Amino acid sequence: MTAEIESPAGGRQQKVQSAEVGVGILKALAELAPATSLSKLAEHVGMPASKVHRYLQALVDSGFAEQDVATNHYGLGREALQVGLAALGQLDVLKIAAPHLVALRDELNETCFLAVWGNKGPTVVYVEQSIGAVTLVTQIGSVLPLLSSSTGLVFNTFLAANETAALRELESASLSAKQLKEVDKHIKEIRSTGVHQIHGMLMAGVNAVSSPVFTMGNKLAGVLTVVGSASVFTSDVQDVAAKQLLKTTQAISARMGGTLPT
Missing domain, CATH: 3.30.450.40 (GAF domain)
Structure with a gap:
């Protein structure tokens, strides 16, 4: 019973931590705007490039980030712009x-x-x-x-x-x-x-x-x-x-x- 109670809580905590990391990467993209390389972004947030890349892929898929096919650099996507404009x-x-x-x-x-x-x-x-x-x-x-x-x-x-x-x-x-x-x-x-x-x-x-x-x-x-x-x-x-x-x-x-x- 205890395990059944603790497991959902642990899952929720993991989701919260993932969200915090994702928000941190979005903030970094804004600070390094208009675009930045994966290596510079990873250095900026103090995380391994492989981990940052996983989050970037999720952000790109959701429209919050985008990748320039010519330079491979990353920047904020349309959805991030919409959120920013809503805040403004x-x-x-x-x-x-x-x-x-x-x-x-x-x-x-x-x-x-x-x-x-x-x-x-x-x-x-x-x-x-x-x-x-x-x-x-x-x-x-x-x-x-x-x-x-x-x-x-x-x-x-x-x-x-x-x-x-x-x-x-x-x-x-x-x-x-x-x-x-x-x-x-x-x-x-x-x-x-x-x-x-x-x-x-x-x-x-x-x-x-x-x-x-x-x-x-x-x-x-x-x-x-x-x-x-x-x-x-x-x-x-x-x-x-x-x-x-x-x-x-x-x-x-x-x-x-x-x-x-x-």
């Missing part, structure tokens, strides 16, 4: 910003998106697409550069320096002294106006306007950006968009109990 959906900024982005897109007929700060930097989490060409920066999950995109520069301006330090140092190494001075000018402009316009900075022929959203304590919650083709999203149109975007981010910030720091 619990964030107040996404819930509150979504209807505002719809209205902004309808008014401007330009693509509008929300980015939040992720483990790799400014990450697009919600998009309202205009009728027209889709650009690479408007895909959910896209990670934008910190110092060479309108969205990134707003994050660089208002996030705590220690949060952006590693990425800022990495990107600064590839910029000239003149470009770094330009970054400083952008930061001053963003701080004084709360909105930032870029002409073809990240992608030639693509213009963008970005503005921050703040929550209680005037903490940066995210950045809203309007992006469009330079042939249509001209300077005059961009100026109008900047005014409307600023009104939108101010309304969202007020709803979240925040305001632009002075």
Whole structure:
């Protein structure tokens, strides 16, 4: 009788341990994103490669991981993305910003998106697409550069320096002294106006306007950006968009109990 009682408990404990290992491997895939080799993943989690491989196969079969057939490297799969997006959906900024982005897109007929700060930097989490060409920066999950995109520069301006330090140092190494001075000018402009316009900075022929959203304590919650083709999203149109975007981010910030720091 005792054995019959203990056996199911032991089975449950083993399942719990297996689940913990699987979750640990998923976390490691996220930390090593966008992709990593089996050997590096095994080293990262401190487990034998053969054991990690068994778990990876189960994760691939369930859609939580995927393997690049060309490189054999592993990364997060579609199901993991869905879970991540569902978690992001619990964030107040996404819930509150979504209807505002719809209205902004309808008014401007330009693509509008929300980015939040992720483990790799400014990450697009919600998009309202205009009728027209889709650009690479408007895909959910896209990670934008910190110092060479309108969205990134707003994050660089208002996030705590220690949060952006590693990425800022990495990107600064590839910029000239003149470009770094330009970054400083952008930061001053963003701080004084709360909105930032870029002409073809990240992608030639693509213009963008970005503005921050703040929550209680005037903490940066995210950045809203309007992006469009330079042939249509001209300077005059961009100026109008900047005014409307600023009104939108101010309304969202007020709803979240925040305001632009002075």
